[in-house]
Amino acid sequence: MDWLTALGFGERGWGPALVDGAVMTLLVSIAGLAIGAALGSLVAWAKLSGARIAAAIGEGYAALFRGLPELLVVYFVYFGSSALLTAVGHLLGFEGFLGVPAFAAGALAVGVISGSYQAEVFRGAFLAVAKGEIEAARSVGMGRWLMFRRIIAPQVLRFAIPGLGNLWQVALKDSSLISVTGLTELMRASQLASNATHKPFTYYVAGGALYLALTAVSDRAFGLAEARATRGMRRETT
């Protein structure tokens, strides 16, 4: 059976499994990035607010997850979250083992790692917003939530897009580590296919090619987003 049949969508082809894996990779990466955005913006807020204890906690969190290997974090979150959930269940009177689904554990792991880098991206993006904007908003009488919604968030997002595009690519690649938890994303799907058919080269290269396709499309999408977000802004001519 040549490689075209092996990767195809016919009866004995593994094409559908790989595509399903790619979709799962996308979903878990999006979930991870979202969790990371929530954590990252909290940490950035803590650092920017000047409250020393909160800033120290944020700094510690960022330093911790930048110094640990991603694989270790995946294992730790996977084993730890199930144990935590079981402990909580025992407290509430539930007997037995409560397992966290692999998707949730994987997304949480990717999110926690991504959050530590996203904190810096958001902090830098916030500092890049012109101070005059916030002053003007205050002088017009905008409340804090309105100011955040109307002024701060759109501009921070605009400056954060290049960094976030980079971190999205990192999240896509880190999601391949979630395969160790058994979640059938693209890496695990390639592994299952290669183990079943004893053709490791075909399926790992195909998996790699799908990751490259995801990367290339993401690159283009973020480029378009950046072009749209920075439309009308004065550019430095180099």
Next chain:
Amino acid sequence: MFLRLLAALQVTLSVWALSVFFGAFIGCGVTWMRVSGVLPLEWIARAYIFVFRGAPLLVQLFVVYYGLSSFPAIRASVFWPFLRDAFNCATLSCALCTAAYQSEIFRGALAGVPHGQIEAARACGMSGFLLFRRVIFPIALRQALPPYSTEVISMVKATALVSLVTLWDVMSVALKIRNDTLVTYTPLLIAGAIYFVVNYLIARAFIFIEQWLSPHLRARSA
């Protein structure tokens, strides 16, 4: 338990050191192709960087270790004694991956050399290798150090992946201890502490090198 993990640190550090070292050379070559001005070379370099930065390192490791060994032609070739060993495959794969990132760092550093310095050097009559050795390289080296330290630390973290291609590094020994003794978190915590300390030491070393290389930027003791 701690001593067993420390012994496995030797595997981790040797994979890391060898892949960063060889990756630097390959990266230099790729950067040279990328800025050469010869279009086919530039395309090859850009394709290399795209592939090795776009695909996850785990996929690259599996392709080199499991994929290459499935070809009878490779098993019969002169490379087989090298590619048969998991350590060699892992180091090769990590080196190729880090070379792509390092090449981008070098390219950014070269582009960051102020054009005025190069103009002045040329006005003095410098060209070719002398220009590179005296002007471009020192400035580019200083500019490359911060992102380079980040990449080197990323490489330490990436070596944890070689546990998945049957190498006994800190990560796999920690998991084995966990399986054998059924102690759930301590091996992982100690492994994490080991990685954290190694990364911290590397970061400090790079800060020291950066300060050593920029005496003109340090505060003067008057």
